[in-house]
Amino acid sequence: MEEEQDKTRPEPLPHDLISEILTRLPVKSLTRFRSVSTRWNSTILHPSFSKSHFHRSATTTAAGGASTTLLLTFINRFNSERTIFSVTIPFNQTKSLPDPTRILTIPGFKHPFVSQPLNGLICFNLGSMCVCNPSTRKFVKLPWTQPEFNAQSPACTRHRTNAFGFDPVSNAHKVLDTWITCHESEIITEHRVFTIGSGSNTWRRIAGGASYLPFNESVCISGQIYFRAFGSLVASESPVLAAFDVHREEFRFFTMGDEAVFYSEESVLMEHDGCLTIVDHQGEDNVLVMWILVDEENGKWVKKRVEIPVMCCEINDRRRYRFAGSTVSGEMIFAEKSLVNPFFVLLYDIKKNEVKKVEICGLTDFDFQFGHVLMNVTSVNEHVESIVSLY
Helix, strand or coil, X not given: CHHHHHHHCXXXXXXXXXXXXXXXXXXXXXXXXXXXXXXXXXXXXXXXXXXXXXXXXXXXXXXXXXXXXXEEEEEECCCCCEEXXXXXXXXXXXXXXXXXXEXXXXXXXXXXXECCCECCEEEEEECEEEEXXXXXXXXXXXXXXXXXXXXXXXXXXXXXXXXXXXXXXXXXXEEEEEEEEEECCEEEEEEEEEECCCCCCCCEEECCCCCCEECCCCXXXXXXXXXXXXXXXXXXXXXXXXXXXXXXXXXXEEECCCHHHXXXXXXXXXXXXXXXXXXXXXXXXXXXXXXXXXXXXXCEEEEEEEECCHHHHHHHXXXXXXXXXXXXXXXXXXXXXXXXXXXXXXXXXXXXXXXXXXXXXXXXXXXXXXXXXXXXXXXXXXXXXXXXXXX
């Protein structure tokens, strides 16, 4: 009788099939399922699994036809706390009343740097650098850094810039920390790199790289961190484009042709169709000028002029809106500069030349006194779920 019962018992699913099913689940479920067994726990935490899970999530998001989740980061100018919200916008709904969710509030230093999301992770400057996975609500603070160069002159000034990158070769996230010392007419730069999840809790000093004064910006595309910089303290000198290879940990510099666009304070860096793109919206009203780097080796840029529909002219209101991030599909996100009620986000689709205006209500329901004065928007990006570990 017992043998007959054993024959009717269903065969267990192959573990490869279980792993494939798990990649289709949300992070909240995966976090619970880690306690099912030791094998499930090791599977979910394995780098290859987190890579497959994120790729599936990103592919589904980029394909459209589903809801869009935005990640909004605010910084409190009074106490320097950084608060992260997520909000889900229903598909094909241009004006919605979504219910925001507070993900984390992290105390720290009042610095505007917030990186673009890379495989679901974001990076902040909280005095010490901080890397966060909003999906798991985990974050790790990196050790404090300081310049080693000892300048004797009282006229010496120091600046610090940061960038966040991903190395597709080793599947590793890295933080680039740069201290710039302006000593008399000389620029001295010190570069350090921290690899997330490597098991080492120390920064590595990177030798080489020309001295420069970088803009407070960066974007990582295909393992390259791009930013603009001045090569000297001479005011008349044109900026250059810098690229940091995240895998080789080496710098390269390129000249740029049109100073009117490349030097503009209203121009921003972003990825467009896999290419580095500089977008300027400071010129004539209702026009975006795009410079697309189509051939990096030969320094070839293509200029594209995009006329924005008159009905969408709100994105030109720079007193109210600022470029705050982008979506996986390449939409530009313009958001209110401070926390107001209602809070509006404009999603501009460059390819379709369309703008969606989304109303986000409920942000001021949280305990932010005088939020319209104290809470500055630092970034708004599309959020793709990730189970990647920070350790």
